[in-house]
Amino acid sequence: MDHTKILHLLKAKTPLSGVRVCGWVKTCRNSKALSFLEINDGSCLQSLQVVAPAQLDNFEQVQKLLSGSAVAVSGDLVASPAKGQQWELAARRVDIVSRTDETYPLQKKRHSDEFLRTIAHLRPRTNKYSALFRLRSEAGFAIHSYLRDQGFFHVHTPILTGSDCEGAGELFSVTSRSPLFDRDVFLTVSGQLAAEMFALCLGRVYTFGPVFRAEHSNTARHAAEFWMVEPEIAFCNLEQNMDFAQAFVKQTVTHMVENCGPDMDLFSRFVDPELPATLDNILASEFERISYKTAIDLLVRSGTAFSFTPEYGNDLQTEHERYLTETVFKKPVFVYDYPRAIKPFYMRVNDDGRTVAAMDLLVPRIGELIGGSQREERLDVLEQQMDNSGLSKDHYGWYLDSRRYGSVAHSGFGMGFERFLMLVSGVSNIRDVIPFPRTPGTIEF
């Protein structure tokens, strides 16, 4: 490339002559003799100060640059006399690539998140959202990188599916003018069942892709399309599954803290002052482990006035989850051994016959971050579970094959990628951590 990224220039050890920077104007301040342009190229949060002297042929034009205009600047990287920055670029030439005018929607410095959602195609030009989407990118890499280090293989499970893994939740239907397939096709809600087929030969696998829910939940936590990472581990019981989930969360959070300092600082300063403490707590804690029954007992005995009364046999609500992790334990909590009746068919039935080897990880500020289980590996029990759930054993013959041949104890979990991003950024609305969110309503972009 014929230009250098600002990320690299800001790390320079010595002055550099003859460099070229390409980016967009954040601000332009003028005096008679000089124009000061803050240029950002997206490579990092920081902008580079360009000092353009009156000697430039197009100095008058430079002085009129508005925020959002694109420029290519050639000059020398020199020590900056200004406070708070080591380097600035003494311009020898400023090529104006394109100008914005006063109709540019991001003229003013601060905009509400609500407004920025209406211009999702422009909001990554703001400091907050450029930082957020750099975080999102690095978080994905943190996940791939850690799982690979741990011997996992990434399996691209299909998006188009004839199955409904969860046996619950609304599905999107997929059609084409001329049908391609011999049965009804839906968008996947989870890659788990397919991933299990691969765990039962590759040993440790994961999926990491988009999943879909056709639900009208217009909340700050739900989207119709979101990304989920789903590790699946052979020769692994529920306890080992929780061990791994704890290590997974701690290591990916550590990766973010170590690799995304400046971008994460922005969120600590402007979005959630408690963010560093929240993450420190996760890294320092041995996660609590309590049974579902204990969880219900704690909630009932708490005397807290919940909107939904906690009761054995019902799912935990977000308010319950947050009470347990934030108020009772003040750290992440695994809740395990849920009632069989409220969990999907594939979860392993415990010896009591009434509960299954499920586990959810609750974390402060988010509630459920991870949901997982040991899978039912016994063919006869699994078939009984499918009968109880009204599922067709013919339809799932391939899935049952994995229990007919070489079946082993295995476990896995799913982590909503956006929930993880909300955790590490302090952002509280899922719409603000997805490039072009798909929530009920418009689908403009």
Added chain:
Amino acid sequence: MDHTKILHLLKAKTPLSGVRVCGWVKTCRNSKALSFLEINDGSCLQSLQVVAPAQLDNFEQVQKLLSGSAVAVSGDLVASPAKGQQWELAARRVDIVSRTDETYPLQKKRHSDEFLRTIAHLRPRTNKYSALFRLRSEAGFAIHSYLRDQGFFHVHTPILTGSDCEGAGELFSVTSRSPLFDRDVFLTVSGQLAAEMFALCLGRVYTFGPVFRAEHSNTARHAAEFWMVEPEIAFCNLEQNMDFAQAFVKQTVTHMVENCGPDMDLFSRFVDPELPATLDNILASEFERISYKTAIDLLVRSGTAFSFTPEYGNDLQTEHERYLTETVFKKPVFVYDYPRAIKPFYMRVNDDGRTVAAMDLLVPRIGELIGGSQREERLDVLEQQMDNSGLSKDHYGWYLDSRRYGSVAHSGFGMGFERFLMLVSGVSNIRDVIPFPRTPGTIEF
């Protein structure tokens, strides 16, 4: 975990006592005094030889183990007297986790790819497909890793979309019982338009996700669902785009060669003996660059009897692409500057007014591996192009905004991930590089 992966045991420097291995039986050979079990756990292609002595309490049971049975073996890793392997496991205990019987479909050693497609849930248990899906996993990591090193950010562009980026090709429609959105929704065919919005502030971005074509192409090269990686680069013209595409292909192939030796060797030995030469050629070559016009001239003048007569103004067919890269240049070839009429609206119009700054990369054995272009950054020309293509400027107002505000020269390309996998494995049918392929017909899994 309470067991060690075979991948690690095979790298041991010294004998190890008290190790535990969990996996599946590949073969079982018996003598009176000993049973020899080949155990594979999916962590690598190689199996570990377990030597089970007659002293074991369950020796009789061990001797009856059939291929595909699951076992957990405790014992000592000792030097193997057998040829071709450094280590073997002297078993002190063999726990039989589950048995297969004679109905197990993978009893025999060799099966046709066609048969294995009918048991896609079991085929990763074979050497060939376990190797393939480890390659697939590592190829994804190679792409993420290289792009991150080059300063790219991964953007998760939406799968549900109201746009048809290519302006061509059949779309899948998405519906739900109760409509969620205010317009017709489709599955994406490309994340490019959305990615452009992010390149025009983050500088260098890429998408890497599933894309969809509702086409009845029942060929060895087409699937209804496949994965595509799409880098998009600001301040980048067509030539720089080709420079980058060349580096990208060479570096990701290099990563595979350096990290996947044993798995790739399997494909060189059993699938395509020419594979090493094909990849060496890619790594050693400066890719050729010819204009579309030159390409047509070469094809016409070749005198070769193609099924489709090459003619200026028509798309190149696979037979033309392979002739150029395999017969004429014997190395990868970029073909650039295609006729405006056969390319989508977003490609930059060249000064001649008749061609656009498109480029395709053709490689031996595959044909088109990459398709890309410089994008039209001039608002007036882009609007004209949209009018010519019959696209609604209202519908694409957000896309046009990127040319109204801070527009810069930018370029990108898409690489079909499965094509890349076919290139580095020598596998010739796309159905065989996708875990659960979606081609016209059944959608069993």
